[in-house]
Amino acid sequence: MKRNISNSLALFVIVLFAFGCKPKRIIVTTPPVSQEKVEVDKKPENLALLKSKDLPFNTLALRGKANLNVDGDENNVTMIIRMQKDKKIWVSITAIAGIEVARAVITPDSLLLLNRLQKTYVKKPFNYIYQYANKQVNFGLLQAVFSGNTIPDFMNVSSELVQEGGVWVLSGNNGDLAYRSLFNTLLKVSETTLNDAKAAQALKVTYGKYTPVNNALFPSSLKINTMSGAKKINVEIEFTKIESNTAVEFPFSVPKNFERIN
Template identity: 40%
Template sequence: MKENTLNKILIVCCLLAMFSCKARKIVAAKTSPVVAKHQSALALELNNIRSQQLTFNTFSGKARTSLNISGNQNDVTMNIRIANNKKIWVSITALLGIEVARAVITPDSILIINRLQDIYVKQPFGYIYKYTNRQINYGMVQALLTGNAIPSLLNDSAKMLAANNFVTLSGNLDDIIYRLMLDTSLKATQTSLISQEQGVSLQVNNSAFMPAGAQKLPSQIDINSVAKDKKIQVNLHYVKVDLNQPQDYPFTIPASYTPQN
């Protein structure tokens, strides 16, 4: 693995996305009986979708991962541990199982150790805005890693199409056009986010669902991101997943390492 690409890979592994979106605030207005009926059906379906998302206190997964950053290909293994809504811990290993990096991301901070160059990053969460849109948030990263629907797409302004037990939600959030497809189990299978104004897009495909206790999640998560002249492709293949098992999140910065701003 080339050292001059490692930092980019670390950011990608931690974030797995180039932008996110916030739900637009909707101004209350009088609605016709037809619209009210649609909104009632939508609210019921959104609750059903939320109830079918993967739930856990802790998540542990091992994924064989292929990363392509603007044509630069790298194959690594990612060990991912998550404390729900609190922290994401990632260990990245290359050939022969040698750890090349470790990271911890929380809603407030980001920590990265680069073992190839003996450097580290210790910054507030906003550090990631050097690499991505300012609207990205922790919840989106966690949702993508676990195959869940992005929470902000499950909003009461969405257009819903239900046919043959499949559901499609679509709409606009600020300047972002989105489309979310869910299967018969109401699991997210395809997510599309496009912002022509910002010149960015995100396409996510979830497939090959595997059991996780009494639940299931995609064993294959394929992410394609374009941000102007930057193209990133991430292919995660989970080979092992455990839910609600005791986890630790070790992270120690060696005294000899140099901080990177």
């Protein structure tokens, strides 16, 4: 089982286009749909309004209980995610026994994966993920997915922005990648789907209830469903710790007896 968990991290990071009591947390109630008429023809203003609800941060430290399901093989793990805005994403997966089985560091130009159980590691340029994901996937997209923010490349006037059922829906195409983001009445992203029909790749991200963080809102749970060919990965994370703008570290060292693989 542990071997499957460590393999899951590599797949999770690449296909993404990657204990104690639960603390009490304030949950923000989603307002009912407003009947007020919205000026849908003011696209730049409406896009700016949606972007203004993004969580501002320099660093973000997340910890959560997660369920990893890779082609029907389920494992309950602890995930730690740390981010330095626009520079680095660090992910650690720990088994229930408290043993770290895998670690990853992603930067805008590189990817490092450490498999502790198999004593192997991968060091590649960021474009390595294009063997498994659409070429429109970049560091900014991954950062937005983990932070619950809008995806920068999609928030432009070339996208379609309409109101459906009283909430905003953003959609469009970026190369071969079709995207669609649904916003709730808090003007936060509640669901994003990415599809590349040509490459048979799809990603769906769903966010749970929002909680106040750093004078903004952050999702208290996150679901990621990915498909690449016949490979399916589902990840459900319930965050037990959310910290913004605190000192964080990104430890990553490769033991001498670990083998580098391609």
